[in-house]
Amino acid sequence: MIFSREYVGYLARHTVKHLIEAKMIRADKPGAVEERVNNGLLDELSLEDRINEEVRVILDAYQNEMQRTGASYAEMFKKVKIELARKYKAVL
Known part of the structure; x- marks a missing residue:
């Protein structure tokens, strides 16, 4: 926060x-x-903190696939965070 x-x-x-x-x-x-x-x-x-934690959990689950494809953690973090903010109708 x-x-x-x-x-x-x-x-x-x-x-x-x-x-x-x-x-x-x-x-x-x-x-x-x-x-x-x-x-x-x-x-x-504290909503943004909860969203960030959820993003980390999601990206941890896809860590191996991200390494195989060469996806940037920072870029994926931003994309997933935007989607979760949209899902929760949050303004960050």
């Missing part, structure tokens, strides 16, 4: 505070809203 968990927590707190001050949302329990926003941000931001 490109951001630390602490920074994501800060972003969640700041976002909720701003939304409440702008009267865009009402919250009886701002802490609970902050926690849900934090969890949502963490989930979205």
Whole structure:
């Protein structure tokens, strides 16, 4: 993940505070809203890490075939990652 968990927590707190001050949302329990926003941000931001791990697993399964055909690991990584991002409808 490109951001630390602490920074994501800060972003969640700041976002909720701003939304409440702008009267865009009402919250009886701002802490609970902050926690849900934090969890949502963490989930979205860690999506690329999960996709990268899945790409590694897929390429490990085809390692021998890639060596036989002379396929570049970096190129295949990029292609498989693009396909998985499309599959998960992710914007990376």
